[in-house]
Amino acid sequence: MEQRLLDLPEDSVVILDFGSQYGHLIARRVRELGVYCWVLPPDTPLAEIRRHRPKGVILSGGPASVYDPGAPRCDPALWSAGLPVLGICYGMQLMVQALGGRVERAERREYGPARLRIQRPGELFAGLGAETGVWMSHGDSVERLPAGFRVLASTPNTPFAAVCDDSGRLFGVQFHPEVSHTERGRDILANFLFRICGCRPTWNMGDFIERAEAAIRRRVGEGRALCALSGGVDSAVAALLVHRAIGDRLTCVFVDTGLLRAGEVEEVRRAFGEELGIPLVVVDARQRFLQALRGVTDPEAKRKVVGETFIRVFEEEARRLEQRLGRIDFLVQGTTYPDVIESGTGGASTIKTHHNVGGLPPDMSFDLLEPIRDLFKDEVREVGRRLGLPAAIVDRQPFPGPGLAIRITGEVTEERLAIVREADRIVREEVERAGLTRSLWQAFAVLTSTRTVGVMGDSRSYGYAVAVRAVTSRDGMTADWARLPYEVLERIAIRIGNEVQGVNRVVYDITPKPPATIEWE
Numbered sequence: 001m002e003q004r005l006l007d008l009p010e011d012s013v014v015i016l017d018f019g020s021q022y023g024h025l026i027a028r029r030v031r032e033l034g035v036y037c038w039v040l041p042p043d044t045p046l047a048e049i050r051r052h053r054p055k056g057v058i059l060s061g062g063p064a065s066v067y068d069p070g071a072p073r074c075d076p077a078l079w080s081a082g083l084p085v086l087g088i089c090y091g092m093q094l095m096v097q098a099l100g101g102r103v104e105r106a107e108r109r110e111y112g113p114a115r116l117r118i119q120r121p122g123e124l125f126a127g128l129g130a131e132t133g134v135w136m137s138h139g140d141s142v143e144r145l146p147a148g149f150r151v152l153a154s155t156p157n158t159p160f161a162a163v164c165d166d167s168g169r170l171f172g173v174q175f176h177p178e179v180s181h182t183e184r185g186r187d188i189l190a191n192f193l194f195r196i197c198g199c200r201p202t203w204n205m206g207d208f209i210e211r212a213e214a215a216i217r218r219r220v221g222e223g224r225a226l227c228a229l230s231g232g233v234d235s236a237v238a239a240l241l242v243h244r245a246i247g248d249r250l251t252c253v254f255v256d257t258g259l260l261r262a263g264e265v266e267e268v269r270r271a272f273g274e275e276l277g278i279p280l281v282v283v284d285a286r287q288r289f290l291q292a293l294r295g296v297t298d299p300e301a302k303r304k305v306v307g308e309t310f311i312r313v314f315e316e317e318a319r320r321l322e323q324r325l326g327r328i329d330f331l332v333q334g335t336t337y338p339d340v341i342e343s344g345t346g347g348a349s350t351i352k353t354h355h356n357v358g359g360l361p362p363d364m365s366f367d368l369l370e371p372i373r374d375l376f377k378d379e380v381r382e383v384g385r386r387l388g389l390p391a392a393i394v395d396r397q398p399f400p401g402p403g404l405a406i407r408i409t410g411e412v413t414e415e416r417l418a419i420v421r422e423a424d425r426i427v428r429e430e431v432e433r434a435g436l437t438r439s440l441w442q443a444f445a446v447l448t449s450t451r452t453v454g455v456m457g458d459s460r461s462y463g464y465a466v467a468v469r470a471v472t473s474r475d476g477m478t479a480d481w482a483r484l485p486y487e488v489l490e491r492i493a494i495r496i497g498n499e500v501q502g503v504n505r506v507v508y509d510i511t512p513k514p515p516a517t518i519e520w521e
């Protein structure tokens with residue numbers, strides 16, 4: 001909380017996250033409806049919840065059973081706090097159990113679509129009609145309601161599919177209103193937010209930009225700020241917001257590690273330096289990274305070498321800039337809300353280690369400026385679009401901090417970097433040409449250390465095998481290989497074979513995560 005840049009939004013709700021696979025989805029739906037929300041750990045004390053001044057609380061689903069030892073619980077004071085509460089799935093079962101009802105382990109999980117019959121629409125189902133399709137995903141079920149509760153709706157398998165207490169403040173739904181398979185899920189959440197909690201839809205990116213700008217100006221005063229651009233959307237949008245607020249007192253540094261994708265340095269130089277007019281220093285550190293990586297083959301060792309080299313290069317550049325410009329007070333970080341949630345504290349600030357600026361020496365004491373720490377990725381993208389960031393950067397797929405170094409198995413050399421960079425360019429071009437870029441989490445090439453026999457013209461070749469990796473994913477934590485059309489795969493294979501020197505074989509990686517990771521190293 002102390003790290004907050006912006007004032008608390010007037011109308012917000014708190015989501016207690018019980019570990020649901022759909023946890024972040026609830027938050028995104030609520031935000032899309034124009035209401036700000038916080039995602040807090042399940043056991044957050046009521047006093048801490050109140051500090052956020054929410055107009056209501058949503059309890060997410062979760063993988064646990066309320067009967068498991070150590071199952072996550074919320075502060076029992078919440079039930080009588082007078083705040084509207086909507087329990088979803090596990091959240092509903094917790095509410096029912098805590099207030100004296102009974103939850104039973106079901107023999108079979110209920111998973112999939114179901115028809116919801118609405119007996120009492122009340123506020124929650126206002127405007128929905130008598131029947132609608134919902135999405136179920138639960139093991140346990142409510143068997144008996146606590147005193148003072150009644151049924152609002154049921155499905156053929158689930159008599160207590162939606163319930164409410166007599167005060168009209170505590171609601172529970174067994175289905176998932178946040179997933180798109182629940183036909184009127186958005187309306188149900190809207191009813192909770194607007195009719196029951198009394199929120200107004202005050203959260204939108206236009207206002208956010210205005211408020212962020214004013215807040216950054218207040219915080220930085222006459223000071224200076226420095227931002228390490230990574231080429232990705234988060235640091236770019238963070239830099240744009242700060243530049244809007246303090247103009248040329250922000251300097252951006254982009255380190256050319258030589259481990260970047262084809263065209264990336266030029267793109268950043270063009271977008272930031274030329275089109276957006278932001279002071280930009282591009283540091284050519286290619287040789288330095290190559291030297292540091294010489295002979296290093298272990299994946300973790302590579303990451304470490306890249307991270308440490310990055311810090312040293314950035315530090316030297318920062319000192320140079322301070323000599324030229326005077327003291328630099330702030331370091332801009334592209335921390336986003338999922339990073340904040342993952343840090344587990346709901347508020348503490350952690351430097352993104354994969355941005356590789358976590359290890360600056362203690363005498364380089366910058367204050368952190370994190371202008372997008374309240375935003376989800378889609379919100380970051382929208383802010384970027386509104387601020388004129390080119391689509392190529394706004395819609396960019398994730399790219400790991402250690403760059404191409406972890407997409408080459410074995411030693412990183414100039415020659416091998418050139419091969420993987422070319423192959424990667426072809427993969428991305430063909431995926432883009434097929435209109436598939438946005439539907440994929442990532443698509444890229446990996447240079448394996450395997451060399452195989454091939455034939456070209458009349459002669460035998462002995463070249464590298466390149467692996468193509470394309471995955472779909474919601475958050476990078478799990479992933480599935482993308483069913484790319486054969487024609488796209490074919491074009492990729494032919495072009496790599498023809499255009500990339502030293503490669504005579506292309507294979508497609510069809511492993512999901514788990515057991516594999518998305519990157520090869």
Ligand code: XMP
Nearest residue numbers: 354398399400401402476513517518519520
């Ligand atoms: P893995 O390979 O662990 O990757 O399945 C999951 C997602 O994270 C990205 N990734 C990284 N991003 N620094 C980053 O900024 C890293 O060191 C790093 N390693 C993996 C990866 O590209 C994928 O999207």
